[in-house]
Amino acid sequence: MPYTALLSALSSLPLDxxxxxxxxxxxxxxxxxxxxxxxxxxxLTGYAGTGKTFLLRTIADLAQRVGLRVELMxxxxxxxxxxxxxxxxxxxxxxxxIYRASTQMQEEGGSFQLxxxxxxxxxxFIVDEASMxxxxxxxxx
Numbered sequence: 438m439p440y441t442a443l444l445s446a447l448s449s450l451p452l453d454x455x456x457x458x459x460x461x462x463x464x465x466x467x468x469x470x471x472x473x474x475x476x477x478x479x480x481l482t483g484y485a486g487t488g489k490t491f492l493l494r495t496i497a498d499l500a501q502r503v504g505l506r507v508e509l510m511x512x513x514x515x516x517x518x519x520x521x522x523x524x525x526x527x528x529x530x531x532x533x534x535i536y537r538a539s540t541q542m543q544e545e546g547g548s549f550q551l552x553x554x555x556x557x558x559x560x561x562f563i564v565d566e567a568s569m570x571x572x573x574x575x576x577x578x
Contacts, residue, residue: 440559442503444470450499459488466496493563494524506560510534520565531564 447467452460462481469479483489497507509528511517521528 440470443500443505446499446503450495456488458483459492462492463495490520490523490565493565494526497524497526497561497563500561504558506558508534508560508562509565510562511565516566528565534562 444467447463447470450463452463455463462483466479466481481489481492493509497509501507507526509517509520509524509526510531511520511528512531514530517528517530
């Protein structure tokens, strides 16, 4: 199980160079992975310049090292470009990652549909600036 390997990698991470807040965040992440929420969502928050992106890069590197696929996403193309530059990893918009053009759209200009990430590899999704995302799913009842 990659999550067990991720726990092991987190616990053996040398913490020199991390601030006390960053060490606390890594500890909280460890606890979250060990006892996950039924919502499978972990929020990393903090003021600008507190090292969130540095932690994201660390977490993404560890996750990939233990066999998890890592998807970095942001709400806009510009934000994805900044995220990619600051982490040294590819990033894209949330929509590009999770939506696919429907067959109808390809043929006659239809709509998008929610796609599935292909492959059986467990995936860690990291969304930067998640506060910019609406909670409205746009579903019609």
